[in-house]
Amino acid sequence: MKHPVDVHVGKRIRHRRWMIGMTQQQLADRVGIKFQQIQKYETGMNRVSASRLWDIADTMEVPISFFFEGLDTGNRTDAEIEGDLLADKEALLLIRSYYAIPEAQRRRLFDLAKVLSDAA
Template structure:
């Protein structure tokens, strides 16, 4: 049975990989593992060792703490973060916009959610 922390770490690996535009094959090669192993990490099916997590953090250019962000103290109950491919693509597109356009886009998005509680 997969542990929720392993699933959360895997989601973070996948999220960051998408955000910087790497394929599974590219990241796996940088980390010195097979892409099948990376798939298992991203799905939370296999637990990532400390040394492997260190290598992945270097390849993804993030601090180790990035993988544990949003975990609650007990390590079991996790914040439910939307890390879908669509959400990642939206974030990537948003960050390519000029600052003025991003500001306008945020204004539109905020007005659309007015009165709607987002958890």
């Protein structure tokens, strides 16, 4: 049975990998493992050891704490973790595209989105 923390950490690995445009193979090559192992980490099937998480964080240029952000100290169920917006590939692609826009234009787009959401 998957532990909710392992599932959360795996989703955060996948989230960061998508955000920086890295494939599972590229991440695996950089940390010295097979891409199938990355798949198992990302689904929570395998638990990530502390030293491996250190290597992954270093490769993806985030602090170790990144992988635990949004994790409650209370008991969370798999369903609550599954509902995480960052688990949605479309949302992640939208975020990546958003940050690819030059800052001045991105700010105007943000303001427009805020006005539209307030009007809805």
